[in-house]
């Protein structure tokens with residue numbers, strides 16, 4: 144459990160997203176406070192990824208509003224926000240993908256340095272010092288000069304986490320960070336995320352790891368057919384959810 | 398013996414012209430191909446259509462015809478626009494190879510996984526930064542083999558400029574052959590072309606080795 148303050152980091156209201164006639168998100172509302180750790184669970188195709196991706200503007204929502212630390216990156220009145228502004232505000236969010244998406248032509252160190260050097264315009268020396276410290280933090284100090292193709296899945300995902308952290312985000316988004324990993328490698332990645340939780344990083348984690356969700360989250364969101372069916376502390380969701388649908392889902396998971 | 402050396406010397410003088418055309422063509426058609434490949438994957442439809450016209454016309458008609466068109470045709474179409482022979486040849490080669498490189502690079506760019514763009518985007522990189530720092534470097538590795546093939550073809554295609562009477566390897570050897578009635582100059586010319594292509598192959602092999610550190 145982490146300490147949360149009342150500062151609102153993300154505010155989403157009436158968020159909708161359609162692909163053609165397929166409505167993937169239907170009027171989603173959410174408020175995330177500083178330091179809060181929220182897990183998002185739910186059946187495949189329920190819109191979990193689409194929701195995270197809309198927050199960081201990898202998907203353009205069809206309606207609703209998104210505020211990141213009070214700044215609009217999507218307006219309820221559908222007036223467009225300039226792309227430079229969106230990129231600036233979305234920089235407060237870091238994202239980790241299921242498939243890592245590391246840059247194959249750069250070493251682990253190069254991957255972590257890329258954002259600070261190219262976007263934040265840091266000097267290579269500063270960026271390298273910080274990147275090495277981050278790689279050390281995720282337990283990969285010895286792999287700094289290795290290319291992604293020589294790393295295991297768990298190592299790749301830890302580099303990806305370090306790469307996101309190098310941008311000094313206030314909020315971290317994880318989309319099934321362990322789903323592409325061999326079972327024996329899941330633990331090392333979850334340990335890194337737990338360490339972030341202990342530092343009170345604000346986090347949204349889409350996951351199928353129920354034990355992890357139960358252990359670290361302040362709130363668990365159950366998504367179903369594009370809606371937040373229930374949002375509650377883990378004890379409530381995992382022991383006495385309001386909706387029978389959640390019970391059925393959890394029984395199938397175990 | 399001195400006859401052989403003299404012939405070889407004359408043919409090699411033509412080799413300088415051939416090399417000049419080879420390097421000018423690569424120096425301009427490679428960047429042209431990169432720019433056009435980006436234009437061809439652009440979101441603007443009109444831009445894509447123009448690029449499609451360019452590549453299909455150039456790749457669908459003989460290079461020899463294009464050389465004639467630029468040298469003899471353009472002055473008729475636009476009086477006053479008479480290019481000097483070598484310039485006409487160079488311009489044609491640049492436009493021609495630019496079209497082939499456009500297609501090669503377009504394929505390379507499109508083979509880059511969407512996740513690379515998304516990872517760049519969430520780091521806050523702009524489109525230009527994403528292309529120059531992430532997409533193009535990976536594209537170069539993937540297009541090296543087809544680009545090497547084009548470079549080999551280019552060495553041989555340069556011989557087409559004899560039709561404009563430019564003194565390249567082929568024309569200079571042919572001159573000696575007609576004058577002295579011997580095939581030795583042709584053998585020398587073949588050797589020079591082979592040697593040039595050997596250089597091209599070696600160069601690309603080295604480059605591929607350099608890029609083989611990843612994936």
Ligand SMILES: Nc1ncnc2c1ncn2[C@@H]1O[C@H](COP(=O)(O)OP(=O)(O)OP(=O)(O)O)[C@@H](O)[C@H]1O
Pocket residue numbers: 162165167185186187188189190191192193194
């Ligand atoms: N680019 C797209 N075009 C069309 N439909 C899409 C697209 N992306 C997602 N969808 C659809 O949107 C719905 C929600 O997808 P999403 O990936 O958000 O689900 P999810 O909850 O993350 O599922 P999973 O647990 O399988 O990752 C699915 O029905 C999916 O087929």
Ligand SMILES: [Mg+2]
Pocket residue numbers: 191192193318319
């Ligand atoms: Mg998903």
